[in-house]
Amino acid sequence: MKKLINPLIEKLNLKRINDEIFKQLPEEKDRKVFNIDMKYKKHLHGAVSILGVTAAVLFGSFALEYSQTGQNNLFSTKSFTIVADGKEICKIRDASKLQSTLQQIEADLEEGAKLDLVIENDFETIKSKAKDREITENDDLYNVLKSNVNYATLAYSIKINGTDIGAVEAETEAKKIVENVKAHYASNYDPKSIVEVKIIENIEIDQVKVNKSELKTAEELENYIIEGTNEKQKYTVAEGDTYWTIAEKHNMSLDELISANPSVDSEMIQIGEELNLMVPKPLASVEVKRKISQEEQIEFETKYEYVSYMFNDEKTVKQEGNYGTSKIDAIVTEKNGIQIAKVVLNEQVIESPQTEIIVTGTQDPPPKKGTGYFINPLPGSSISSRFGSRSGGFHLGQDMTSPIGTPIKAADGGTVTFAGYSGSYGYAVDIDHGGGYTTRYAHASKLYVTSGEKVYQGEIIAAVGNTGVSTGPHLHFEVRRYGEIVNPANYIGTQYR
């Protein structure tokens, strides 16, 4: 930078001196003459000065650079550009260096691989010009050429059912890959439990001649066999993601996403966790046979008993079903992690299952509508509080006592208009029987019907309870005629319409 400023300062100084001389001249005519003269002189003087200064600067720069580095980086001089397969590699001064360096590389590669190699690319030199700093020499030249050299080498390819999958440098590497692919599916299990691990397809390892650029690393080839692809597509779980939304976002089915991530718990994904979006399509089928010894559940049977006093849509559980337990020894076969067979060798029952017995009826149920006759909604109960005036108030229904859980029957068929919790009534059911008649069943512990449902006379609609304002398990039963409360005792067991 300093060197470039110098000629500029020179020029400015020159101009100032000229201006000073000009100012000192008194006469107008002399001034003109002088002016012409000066113009000429100024130009000439200026040009000579600039040339001289430039040359001095250039020489100075050259000398300085040369003294520091021994290089000429000011002037481009004769050089050769090395081109390989149409691509410019680097520049050299001495064209013969290309051949000698290539020979050295070939010799070194052969020494390393203990094999005959042939460098396969075409290297050529093209005349060019370059400054010293653009020239590649010695070790740099060796390394640059070596990284651009393509050579055929002997390698070992893995063939699956006759199809060439890829090649690696050493036979031991190829064999290791095959073992690693097997181990990929077997390593999750206790080695002592494994009976056999084999690849179904025919695997061959052949010596082949391949170009260096086609060689794969052992890891690449192993992953390729397991994944069926070299593509990698990952997704990092973000806040609010679920398996379902991630699958949908990437046009995958839920099953595909699950099978692409066998070691991830799909219910418990963590923010920041990496998921694989590629469904593996393994090129080899690895069969793992292993011996398992475990406890298993034994299913229970269900038996039906038929009785004439029940309708065929009614059922009660006479005996609960229970699973049994057995201890089994089996040989399980998995193909690429998916169980395809299980042979039980030995089964020992630890606990027998208990059969479920269900009692149901043989009668067709009556029509689900009012008959005009009310039956007792809680047969076998006793009346604990009658309809009418009671301790300064008025009792709107009749209280009937039975233990908690006793079935409450619809006094007549009809449509359920309410089934739910209703303040002091607790859990209650209302049924509309038609002809202006409705009934209410209150304080239940369980409801078996829902609003809008049609029921037949005698259908079990709820269970006796003690909900709402109640002083013990009972059914509070009400009858209304066109909305007006009436005494239930006058209607039970009568033709009301």
Ligand SMILES: [Zn+2]
């Ligand atoms: Zn009551």
